[in-house]
Every structure is written in structure tokens, then in C-alpha cells.
Amino acid sequence: MATDHRQELEELVRAHQRGVWRYLRYIGAGNAEADDLTQETFLTVWKQPFEQYDQKATAAYLRQVAKNKFLMLLRAQKRRPEVNDLDAATQLFSEFARDDGGDAHMLALTGCIEALQGKAKQVVRIYYYEGHSRASAATEMQMTEEGIKTLLRRVKDALRECVERKLK
Amino acid sequence: MNDERDRLEDLNIEEAVGRSTPPDLAERILAAAGKRELDDAVTPISGRHAVPRTHRPTGRRMTSPIARKNWQGAGVVTAFALLFVVGLIAFILLNDPSAPTEQDTAETQEKTDQDRNQPRQRFETPTKKREPSSPDSNEEQPTQPAPTDEPEPESEPDKPEDVVDQPEPRAPVEEPQPEPRDTVKEPEPEPEQPKEEPVKPEPEQPKGAVEQPKDDDKTEVKPEPKKVAVAYIPEDAWRKYEFGRYSVRRSASDEWNSIHGLEKEMGRIWLYEGWQLKTGTGELYFSNGALLQLDGEVEFHTHTRGLRIELIDDDLYVDNVASSSTVFVTHEGLEVEVGNGAAVIESSSGKLGIFCVDGQVSAGGKLIAAGHKASLSNRGLSSINEVTRRDWSHPLLTGARLRQLGIEDFDPAPLGGMISGKIETRTAEQLGLDDDGHxxxxxxxxxxxxxxxxxxxxxxxxxxxxxxxxxxxxxxxILQMFCPARNDNFGTDIVPGKEGEWNVLEIALSDLRNRETHKDAPPPGTVLSSFALALTGQDDAQIEVDWVELVREAEFEK
Incomplete structure (x- = not known):
């Protein structure tokens, strides 16, 4: 691979790989699938070079290629997409991702999660980090399943507000 | 829409807590790109199986201005020419008694086909076979991005099969090579840590060993460079901080990530040569058992005489007393050697402040003894002075963690064997902990x-x-530990804690006494071979021990 071209590809990958990977996970790819499809996405655009107008347009273009790759995979595996409305989901993701693939959002979110205290922090650890079900988390936290559901809803609301504050 | 929003938020939180984080695929993608380019170089340049050239110096196709019909005309002429030549050869061969038989020809042709196909088959993957068509040739791809939010994909016109770019000369693809095995001897597990896993170096590859082709080029990306585990974060440390206390990256060009996505081995998160770590007052251990408390950013390396840590920013405290190898702390070309000692080391604009807490350390060709400090710059070591009361109140010392030397938690049974008592399982509730145990x-x-x-x-x-x-x-x-050299125990009597409740007892070995003379404490360097906790009491008395831990606390001569 010529050095210049390799460098172009490397820069493209380093700038956009997280955004593409997150998008693929969001529209229903598993972790390993997202790894493979992210790779295929970059290899495809590398074979068909394009002009990069700006980061946002490039990110959108990469997402489109990634979506096609994912849909092909679903067809091949006779799977149905987990996300009902892919267009709406893609629009939502582009709002989240902005022009950095969601890095700024994730940084803010990490800070907000670190600031959680008490039961809010505990439920995030049990449900999201350790991967317990709501029922299992309820047992762990000696709460009802409904109580966990409410707590999770409140935690997500609080995190959303916190992230919005940080990104303003 | 709410479902989609919920899904996005859930995934984001999972990523933020480190459960599912985007991996760094750059190396893998670059390697795959290199391989595909190599693959292209051995594929036919025309015909049904042609693979379009993948690399052009510019974004413009050079084939489009050439009218297809011109090539079709040339093709007809070429086909007639070939037919004539083939007929002529066949005529000559049929009249030549030494010509190979039809079977020979078929075998030769088959072999030739196999040989030609060989390099391409190497890269065929199950995934590709699953797909209905090759994405390279048939997949509908979006066009160039317009400066809009979401450009609509459009079909790229199919490339005519018989119009293919000619191969261009290209630089050979660099195959990643495993780095040579580091010559540093791996620290051996300390004998007093019966349960701890020794550092696991990856098995040596014999020289000249050839990596076998794999089925899937998506996974055969780049042989992992040989990694040397330099340090680890113990389970209680990474669990204690839950989120965000430690950030790690595999090289200076990578992004910082939470450590929670890293693989755990026996509860430990290992950090390898070349990795960088930053933390605000987090503790970890070198693979030789030395304790490191860090408030800043470091990079891990091996050293011909032990382990090396590049202090990129801020401060650290290292306790390497009686470890199996030396720890070197470096900063912008400056080096402090921490052998049998403990020290606080601070980096500040091209200088290292060194405060020896225990034992001795060396820098700039001089020794700094416990209770002394100096400053190292590219002009050498400053004068060595006694530390002040203020130095002892350094946050890394006042918050100094105990350095674990060994632990026995009876899961599994002690490697040296039980002398008395038996191992039983207890539930988390019985243990008053989060997990079941022994x-x-x-x-x-x-x-x-x-x-x-x-x-x-x-x-x-x-x-x-x-x-x-x-x-x-x-x-x-009665707590006692046996000293084979004296053929006697060092121990102490203890008032039992609350009946039926879990207690944690902590006793300095300097508070133990020879059980016979009741006078001497075991001096540092005493060899002990066993541990016992015994009771005297009622006939139905019971003793349960959850774990026994040997730790070291730096002795500050304040």
C-alpha cells in the first residue's frame, strides 16, 4: 500500500471508526459483527475514493455505507432488523453523533455517570455494567422489578439532562 | 421513536461504564487493506473473476473515457487470432508422437488451474460464502458525500467486466512481524504468593515459523506483537472505583479508554509493555510485586535489569522493597533506579523530585537514603537534603495503600496444604460479602x-x-506463624471479637513474640513457613477463617 494512501486511510479510520461502530451497534449489529462491518465499510470507501467536504458529511456517508453492509448481512442471514424505523433511527443517531461520532457526548456521559451516587450508581453498575436483568437487579438491590424500572427511568432522565448541560 | 431513543441511551450507558466499547480497529483495517491489495495483484486482470483495482492515486476513474465498443472490436480480432494459434498448435501436437496424451494434458491443466487459484482461495472466508454476492462487484454503494447531513445512496454504475485497469507497480505490502522477544527475564512469582498467577508471557515462536493461513481474512489481520505484562490493577482497586478512575491506551496515538472493557485474569487487569495509564491516586502492582501509587500518567516498559515506567506527568510512589527486580522510573531521559527501596517521585518541567521513603534509591550516579530527597535534571543530581515534616505529608504517602505480599483465601485450598481445619463453602450472605466463597x-x-x-x-x-x-x-x-530456623512459633494472644460476627484482625509482625521466650519479635528477613489461628473455648466452639493476607506498610521515620 502506498504510504500516502495508507496514511489517508489511517486518518479516515482513526477519525470515524468509533462513530461507525457505534452506529452499527445501534442499528442492531453485535459487537463482533460491528467490528467486521466497520472494517468492510472502510475498505469499501477506500476502494472508491471520494472527496471529503467536511467531517459531518463524511460521517454521514460512512454510516450510509455501513447501513448497506448491515442490511446485506441481514439478508444473507435471513434476519429481521431490530430497529423498526431505520431512517428515523439514523436521523436520531446523526443528532447524537454530531461531527465527532459521539465522542463528546460519551465523554460528557461518562462524567455524569461518575457523579452518580447511591442507588442510582448501584443500579447503573448492576444493570448496565454487570448486565443483570431487571428481575435479577431487583433481587440484588432488594427492590421490586417495577421499582428498578422506575429507578432506571429516573437515572436515564437525570443523565440526559446532565449530558445536555455539559454539551451546552 | 422513543424505543429508538431508549436503545441509543442504553447502548451509550453500556459504553460509558465500559461494558461494550468501540475497539481500535485501525491496525486491523490497514492490515486487511494491505492484504486485499496483495490479493488483487494475483487475480486475473480480465474476465468474469476479475477484481477491480482497488487503489488509484486519484479519485477519478481512468477507464471511463474509453468507449467500450473499441474494446469489443479488439476482442473479436484477438479471439480469431487466438483460435488460429490454438488450432495450429493442436495440429502440430496431434502429429507429434512424443506429445502428451489427452489425460496428461488434462492433469497438467488441472494442476495449472489449481496453482493459479491457490492464492485467491487463501482469502476466501465463510462470511463471504454466506453472502449472496461479492460486495466488490455487485453491491450498491453510495456515491460521494454531498455536504449534507445524510446523503442518499445511489447505485454506482456497474463496471464492465472486460474493462479493467492494468495493474500498476506497487510497493510491497509490509507484513507485520512479531517483535523480537524481549530479553528481560520475566519476574518470577513471589514464593509468598501461593495463589497469585505469575506473569504469563506468550509462548515463544520458533524462529522462522510460518504462520498458517487462516480461513477468515477478517480475523487474520496482524499477529499480535509479543506482549510483556508489566503491571496489573488488582481486583479490589478497579472494583472500588467502579468507573473512570483509571484510563488506559495501548499507545500514545490511541484514544483513552476506561479499563473496564479490558480482559480480567484472576480478577486482575494486566497492563502491557507500551501501554499508557493515567489515574488520580490509583494503586496498581508491577509484575515483580512492587506497589505503585500513581497520581498522573505513565507508560510501561521493560528494562534490561527489570521494569521501567516512564513518568509522563505528575507524581508516583513506588514501593519496591525486597522485590525480585529493579524498577526504573524515567522522565524525558532522566532515570531513577528504585532497587530495594521506596520513593515518591515527582515530575516537573524536565526535572524529577526524588524523596526516598524507605531503603535507598539511586539517581545521577548517587545514592539517596531513606528520609532524604534530591532533584534530578539534565545537569545531574542536586544536593541531597533531609526531608522535612512537610515532605512526609505528601498525599501519596498519607494515603499510601498497604502493599499486598500474599493472600490465602482457601479458593482453592492452600498450595502448601492444610495442617488443620477443612475447606467449606459459604454463601455470600453467610460471608457478609457480595459473592459466595470458601x-x-x-x-x-x-x-x-x-x-x-x-x-x-x-x-x-x-x-x-x-x-x-x-x-x-x-x-x-492465638495467632502464630512457624519459623523453621528456630523450630518455634512467633505469635500473640488475641481477644476474640464479637461472637458469630466477622472480624478483620491486623497485626504487625513486629508485635509478634517468640512463643517460648515471649521476648523476641521476628526481625525482617525471618523465614516463616506456616500460619495458624487457634482457639481455646467450649466443646462446641467453632472457628472460620475467610482469608489471611500478608501486607507491607512502608515504615516512615517521621
Missing amino acids: VAVDNGGSASVAFRFDGDHETLRGEKVRVRYRVKGAKKL
């Missing part, structure tokens, strides 16, 4: 839990023994 238990009026260390343990300055235990019906407890 305890050593014994019953009766003189019940005791005793076990041999996995090899003799040589005591250190500032060493303590910590025990989590629970007793019922006990009037007195």
Missing part, C-alpha cells in the same frame, strides 16, 4: 485453622498479617 473451618474446644505457605516466606520491614475470621464459643485466640 472458608477454612474447624470445631471443638481447641479448634484451629492452620496451613503451610507455598514455599517459605521471608518477612519484610513493615510487614503485617491480616485475617478475616469468625468464632463461636471461643475464650481466647
Whole structure:
């Protein structure tokens, strides 16, 4: 691979790989699938070079290629997409991702999660980090399943507000 | 829409807590790109199986201005020419008695086909076979991005099969090579840590070994460079901080990530040569057992005489007393050697402030003894002065963690063997902990839990023994450790804690006494071979021991 071209590809990958990977996970790819499809996405655009107008347009273009790759995979595996409305989901993701693939959002979110205290922090650890079900988390936290559901809803609301504050 | 929003938020939180984080695929993608380019170089340049050239110096196709019909005309002429030549050869061969038979020709052709196909088959993958068509040739791809938010994909016109770019000369693809095995001897597991896993270097590859082709080029990306585990974060440390206390990256060009996505081995998160770590007052251990407390950013390396840590920013405290190898702390070309000692080292604009806490350290060709400090710059070492009271109140010292030298938690049974007591399972509730586990238990009026260390343990300055235990019906407890050299025990009597409740006992070895003379404490360097906690009490008394830990606390001569 010529050095210049390799460098172009490397820069493209380093700038956009997280955004593409997150998008693929969001529209229903598993972790390993997202790894493979992210790779295929970059290899495809590398074979068909394009002009990069700006980061946002490039990110959108990469997402489109990634979506096609994912849909092909679903067809091949006779799977149905987990996300009902892919267009709406893609629009939502582009709002989240902005022009950095969601890095700024994730940084803010990490800070907000670190600031959680008490039961809010505990439920995030049990449900999201350790991967317990709501029922299992309820047992762990000696709460009802409904109580966990409410707590999770409140935690997500609080995190959303916190992230919005940080990104303003 | 709310479902989609919920899904996005859930995934984001999972990523933020480190459960599912985007991996760094750059190396893998670049390697795959290199391989595909190599693959293209051996594929036919025309015909049905042609693979379009993948790399052009510019974004413009050079084939489009050439009218297809011109090539079709040329093709007809070429086909007639070929037909004539083939007919001529066939005529000559049929009249030549030494010509190979039809079977020979078929075999030769088959072999030739196999040979030609060989390089391409190497890269065929199950995934590709699953797909209905090759994405390279048939997949509908979006066009160039317009400066809009979401450009609509459009079909790229199919490339005519018989119009293919000619191969261009290209630089050979660099195949990643495993780095040569580091010559540093891996630190051996300390004998006093019977349960701890030694550093696991990856198996040596014989020189000249050829990597076997794999089925899937998506996974055969780049042989992992040989990694040397330099340090680890113990389970209690990374669990304690839950989120965000430690950030790690595999090289200076990578992004910082939470450590929670990293693989755990026996509860430990290993950090490898070349990795960088930053943390605000987090503790970790070098693979030689030395304790490192860090408030800043470092990079891990090996050293011909031990382990090296590049202090990129801020401060660290390292306790390397009686470790199996030397720790070198470097900063912008400056080097401090921490052999049998402990020190606080601060980086500040091209200088290193060194404060020896225990033992001695060397820098700039001079030794700095415990209770002394100096500054190292590219002009050499400053004068060495005694530390002040203020120096002792350094946050890394006031918050200094105990350095774990070894632990026995009876899961599995002690490698040196039980002397008395048996191993039983307890639920998390019975243990008063988050997880189920094992305890050593014994019953009766003189019940005791005793076990041999996995090899003799040589005591250190500032060493303590910590025990989590629970007793019922006990009037007195005796803790003792056997010294084979004296053929006697060092121990102490203990007032039992609350009946039926878990207690944690912590005793400095300097508070133990020879059980015969009741006078001498075991001096540092005493070799001990076993541990025992015994009770005297009622006939139905019981003793349970959850774990026994040997730790070291730096002795500050304040």
C-alpha cells in the first residue's frame, strides 16, 4: 500500500471508526459483527475514493455505507432488523453523533455517570455494567422489578439532562 | 421513536461504564487493506473473476473515457487470432508422437488451474460464502458525500467486466512481524504468593515459523506483537472505583479508554509493555510485586535489569522493597533506579523530585537514603537534603495503600496444604460479602485453622498479617506463624471479637513474640513457613477463617 494512501486511510479510520461502530451497534449489529462491518465499510470507501467536504458529511456517508453492509448481512442471514424505523433511527443517531461520532457526548456521559451516587450508581453498575436483568437487579438491590424500572427511568432522565448541560 | 431513543441511551450507558466499547480497529483495517491489495495483484486482470483495482492515486476513474465498443472490436480480432494459434498448435501436437496424451494434458491443466487459484482461495472466508454476492462487484454503494447531513445512496454504475485497469507497480505490502522477544527475564512469582498467577508471557515462536493461513481474512489481520505484562490493577482497586478512575491506551496515538472493557485474569487487569495509564491516586502492582501509587500518567516498559515506567506527568510512589527486580522510573531521559527501596517521585518541567521513603534509591550516579530527597535534571543530581515534616505529608504517602505480599483465601485450598481445619463453602450472605466463597473451618474446644505457605516466606520491614475470621464459643485466640530456623512459633494472644460476627484482625509482625521466650519479635528477613489461628473455648466452639493476607506498610521515620 502506498504510504500516502495508507496514511489517508489511517486518518479516515482513526477519525470515524468509533462513530461507525457505534452506529452499527445501534442499528442492531453485535459487537463482533460491528467490528467486521466497520472494517468492510472502510475498505469499501477506500476502494472508491471520494472527496471529503467536511467531517459531518463524511460521517454521514460512512454510516450510509455501513447501513448497506448491515442490511446485506441481514439478508444473507435471513434476519429481521431490530430497529423498526431505520431512517428515523439514523436521523436520531446523526443528532447524537454530531461531527465527532459521539465522542463528546460519551465523554460528557461518562462524567455524569461518575457523579452518580447511591442507588442510582448501584443500579447503573448492576444493570448496565454487570448486565443483570431487571428481575435479577431487583433481587440484588432488594427492590421490586417495577421499582428498578422506575429507578432506571429516573437515572436515564437525570443523565440526559446532565449530558445536555455539559454539551451546552 | 422513543424505543429508538431508549436503545441509543442504553447502548451509550453500556459504553460509558465500559461494558461494550468501540475497539481500535485501525491496525486491523490497514492490515486487511494491505492484504486485499496483495490479493488483487494475483487475480486475473480480465474476465468474469476479475477484481477491480482497488487503489488509484486519484479519485477519478481512468477507464471511463474509453468507449467500450473499441474494446469489443479488439476482442473479436484477438479471439480469431487466438483460435488460429490454438488450432495450429493442436495440429502440430496431434502429429507429434512424443506429445502428451489427452489425460496428461488434462492433469497438467488441472494442476495449472489449481496453482493459479491457490492464492485467491487463501482469502476466501465463510462470511463471504454466506453472502449472496461479492460486495466488490455487485453491491450498491453510495456515491460521494454531498455536504449534507445524510446523503442518499445511489447505485454506482456497474463496471464492465472486460474493462479493467492494468495493474500498476506497487510497493510491497509490509507484513507485520512479531517483535523480537524481549530479553528481560520475566519476574518470577513471589514464593509468598501461593495463589497469585505469575506473569504469563506468550509462548515463544520458533524462529522462522510460518504462520498458517487462516480461513477468515477478517480475523487474520496482524499477529499480535509479543506482549510483556508489566503491571496489573488488582481486583479490589478497579472494583472500588467502579468507573473512570483509571484510563488506559495501548499507545500514545490511541484514544483513552476506561479499563473496564479490558480482559480480567484472576480478577486482575494486566497492563502491557507500551501501554499508557493515567489515574488520580490509583494503586496498581508491577509484575515483580512492587506497589505503585500513581497520581498522573505513565507508560510501561521493560528494562534490561527489570521494569521501567516512564513518568509522563505528575507524581508516583513506588514501593519496591525486597522485590525480585529493579524498577526504573524515567522522565524525558532522566532515570531513577528504585532497587530495594521506596520513593515518591515527582515530575516537573524536565526535572524529577526524588524523596526516598524507605531503603535507598539511586539517581545521577548517587545514592539517596531513606528520609532524604534530591532533584534530578539534565545537569545531574542536586544536593541531597533531609526531608522535612512537610515532605512526609505528601498525599501519596498519607494515603499510601498497604502493599499486598500474599493472600490465602482457601479458593482453592492452600498450595502448601492444610495442617488443620477443612475447606467449606459459604454463601455470600453467610460471608457478609457480595459473592459466595470458601472458608477454612474447624470445631471443638481447641479448634484451629492452620496451613503451610507455598514455599517459605521471608518477612519484610513493615510487614503485617491480616485475617478475616469468625468464632463461636471461643475464650481466647492465638495467632502464630512457624519459623523453621528456630523450630518455634512467633505469635500473640488475641481477644476474640464479637461472637458469630466477622472480624478483620491486623497485626504487625513486629508485635509478634517468640512463643517460648515471649521476648523476641521476628526481625525482617525471618523465614516463616506456616500460619495458624487457634482457639481455646467450649466443646462446641467453632472457628472460620475467610482469608489471611500478608501486607507491607512502608515504615516512615517521621
